[in-house]
Amino acid sequence: MAEDVYPVPAEWQAEAGVDASAYEAMYKAARSDPDAFWLEQAGRLHWTKAPTKAGEWSFDEANFGIRWFADGTLNVAANCIDRHLAERADTVAIIWEPDAPDEEPKRFTYAQLHAEVCRFANVLKANGAKKGDRVTIYLPMIPEAAFAILACARIGAIHSVVFGGFSPDAIAGRIEDCDSTLVVTADEGRRGGKRVPLKANVDAAVARASSVNRVIVVKATGADVAIGERDRWYHEEAAKVAADCPAEPMNAEDPLFILYTSGSTGKPKGVLHTSGGYLLWAAYTHELAFDYKPGTVFWCAADVGWVTGHSYILYGPLANGATTLMYEGLPNWPDASRIWQVVDRHQVHTLFTAPTALRALMKEGDAPVHATSRASLKLLGSVGEPINPEAWRWYHDVAGDGRCPVVDAWWQTETGGIMIAPLPGATALKPGSATRPLPGVLPQLVDEKGEVLHGATSGNLVIAGSWPGQMRTVWGDHERFFQTYFTTYPGKYFTGDGCRRDEDGYYWITGRVDDVINVSGHRMGTAEVESALVLHPRVAEAAVVGMPHDVKGQGIYAYVTLNAGDEGSAELREELRQHVRREIGPIATPDALQFAPGLPKTRSGKIMRRILRKIAEGEVSSLGDTSTLADPAVVDDLVANRAG
Numbered sequence: 001m002a003e004d005v006y007p008v009p010a011e012w013q014a015e016a017g018v019d020a021s022a023y024e025a026m027y028k029a030a031r032s033d034p035d036a037f038w039l040e041q042a043g044r045l046h047w048t049k050a051p052t053k054a055g056e057w058s059f060d061e062a063n064f065g066i067r068w069f070a071d072g073t074l075n076v077a078a079n080c081i082d083r084h085l086a087e088r089a090d091t092v093a094i095i096w097e098p099d100a101p102d103e104e105p106k107r108f109t110y111a112q113l114h115a116e117v118c119r120f121a122n123v124l125k126a127n128g129a130k131k132g133d134r135v136t137i138y139l140p141m142i143p144e145a146a147f148a149i150l151a152c153a154r155i156g157a158i159h160s161v162v163f164g165g166f167s168p169d170a171i172a173g174r175i176e177d178c179d180s181t182l183v184v185t186a187d188e189g190r191r192g193g194k195r196v197p198l199k200a201n202v203d204a205a206v207a208r209a210s211s212v213n214r215v216i217v218v219k220a221t222g223a224d225v226a227i228g229e230r231d232r233w234y235h236e237e238a239a240k241v242a243a244d245c246p247a248e249p250m251n252a253e254d255p256l257f258i259l260y261t262s263g264s265t266g267k268p269k270g271v272l273h274t275s276g277g278y279l280l281w282a283a284y285t286h287e288l289a290f291d292y293k294p295g296t297v298f299w300c301a302a303d304v305g306w307v308t309g310h311s312y313i314l315y316g317p318l319a320n321g322a323t324t325l326m327y328e329g330l331p332n333w334p335d336a337s338r339i340w341q342v343v344d345r346h347q348v349h350t351l352f353t354a355p356t357a358l359r360a361l362m363k364e365g366d367a368p369v370h371a372t373s374r375a376s377l378k379l380l381g382s383v384g385e386p387i388n389p390e391a392w393r394w395y396h397d398v399a400g401d402g403r404c405p406v407v408d409a410w411w412q413t414e415t416g417g418i419m420i421a422p423l424p425g426a427t428a429l430k431p432g433s434a435t436r437p438l439p440g441v442l443p444q445l446v447d448e449k450g451e452v453l454h455g456a457t458s459g460n461l462v463i464a465g466s467w468p469g470q471m472r473t474v475w476g477d478h479e480r481f482f483q484t485y486f487t488t489y490p491g492k493y494f495t496g497d498g499c500r501r502d503e504d505g506y507y508w509i510t511g512r513v514d515d516v517i518n519v520s521g522h523r524m525g526t527a528e529v530e531s532a533l534v535l536h537p538r539v540a541e542a543a544v545v546g547m548p549h550d551v552k553g554q555g556i557y558a559y560v561t562l563n564a565g566d567e568g569s570a571e572l573r574e575e576l577r578q579h580v581r582r583e584i585g586p587i588a589t590p591d592a593l594q595f596a597p598g599l600p601k602t603r604s605g606k607i608m609r610r611i612l613r614k615i616a617e618g619e620v621s622s623l624g625d626t627s628t629l630a631d632p633a634v635v636d637d638l639v640a641n642r643a644g
């Protein structure tokens with residue numbers, strides 16, 4: 001197969017912090033003496049007590065556990081703000097770009113960020129939050145989201161950010177799972193000119209989740225919302241407190257945040273990250289993968305409700321003293337030039353976005369891109385799902401005018417930050433490949449039995465040893481943590497991804513090998529959508545699989561068996577789609593829904609998803625072996641009535 005290779009551009013080779021030989025040297029150093037390597041890297045942070053130990057971990061059942069820098073103490077918010085004040089109090093920390101282009105952006109210097117975060121921290125304290133408490137944050141992409149998150153870190157409360165697109169039920173489940181006592185929300189959110197009723201959603205969630213005794217409401221749009229006994233307006237509380245709040249000294253292993261993510265079974269897991277290792281990983285990877293240099297504007301166009309927003313809108317860039325851009329809106333609203341106009345308006349140097357956004361923009365043609373300058377852009381990043389080579393080339397050639405390397409960054413909520421990605425000054429690029437591991441990351445490919453595969457090959461992607469940014473547990477269920485990630489291939493962390501490695505040692509992620517689908521870069525457990533569907537009184541059984549989707553990467557294809565005698569209708573199909581949307585949120589809305597009188601099952605009653613996937617993909621001529629089916633005729637009906 002003839003492959004495109006894009007060598008490191010000459011100016012990157014000359015100016016980047018890490019060139020090819022420095023990368024090789026770092027990779028070797030991290031592998032041969034990880035303790036020395038990571039204790040030195042820990043010097044990136046400001047410790048109130050410097051650690052003397054690096055990684056202390058075991059992936060084996062007998063002495064399972066993961067700790068990093070366990071005798072060090074620090075405060076994450078102080079690392080992201082206070083320690084920059086001496087040198088860059090007046091440097092802009094956060095640029096906030098509003099939803100609508102005719103509104104004014106806001107800028108917060110590090111000194112202003114300090115005051116805002118301290119004030120928010122004092123409001124949290126005055127409303128009962130203390131070290132170790134869980135604070136649920138359900139906010140739109142407004143500056144207060146950053147203040148609230150960092151305020152939690154400042155007082156040692158554990159934040160659990162819930163994406164603003166989730167439903168009341170999904171919020172309630174996440175509040176209940178971690179017994180959150182306090183919720184921070186806003187009257188409404190805005191995105192692409194549309195309003196989201198955040199406060200109303202929280203009211204519905206809190207009616208069920210009894211642990212909550214206080215809801216702090218940020219006035220964002222000024223909408224008329226109900227303010228009950230449990231509620232307090234943020235601006236009224238903020239007026240009562242000081243703009244200074246001491247940073248709580250935290251152990252490196254004290255929890256920093258919980259973030260819920262979907263798995264192949266059961267309800268979403270509360271991925272727990274701790275203070276020292278996570279922050280170091282966010283800072284280290286932000287500098288390395290993006291060759292971050294002071295004075296440049298960094299834009300991660302994600303939502304703070306996802307891990308990408310945690311690590312690359314906030315923690316990584318702020319730990320490095322960067323100017324980070326936070327954008328309230330959508331890349332293609334009011335039109336397909338918007339993302340590039342924002343780049344021009346704020347002279348963005350590095351743009352980090354998702355393939356799904358690129359595919360949506362690509363559809364609009366090149367003219368909206370060419371209507372803008374983009375001269376400030378030097379580096380492009382892609383994250384969240386495999387990037388198809390066509391979208392990669394469009395990003396590189398059209399958006400980046402052929403000048404900007406593309407950093408395709410593979411990682412997961414569980415990994416805390418980037419794991420496999422090119423370094424722009426060190427790694428030649430191949431469209432569609434996340435290329436090579438960062439120093440300190442030990443990927444391996446294994447076969448079904450767990451045998452390690454060598455050379456150019458395909459297999460399941462595991463990580464053979466711990467790294468500082470690794471999640472430490474599933475909140476409230478350490479056993480589930482061990483079972484989910486460390487039992488498929490004993491002694492190794494299993495990512496859930498399939499992967500190919502080529503002759504040059506480049507990694508090509510091929511996608512999930514479990515029952516998790518990736519819709520527009522967002523992870524969705526098929527089991528969750530199935531659970532939502534069977535809650536409907538007319539549904540007897542449901543099976544959900546991924547299907548190819550030209551913008552979302554994967555879409556959601558649902559097979560639904562109705563109660564006996566119920567034939568269904570076009571109206572019911574739409575009602576069920578809306579039902580899932582209400583139960584989970586808009587991102588879970590099925591793209592296709594087929595009424596299936598029966599599902600293909602083995603004689604022992606197990607649904608054969610392999611067959612359902614093939615039908616959803618339209619590959620009906622290659623269904624494979626169907627001889628083990630209890631009733632092979634079921635398949636003919638499914639094929640004949642494929643949802644198109």
Ligand code: WT7
Nearest residue numbers: 383384385386408409410411412413509512523
């Ligand atoms: C899953 C993790 C990474 C933060 C945002 C998503 C897929 C992620 C890539 C990439 C191919 C990718 C994987 C992974 N994924 N980045 N560059 N190339 N696949 O985090 O929701 O935890 O999802 O996203 O399948 O396992 P997440």
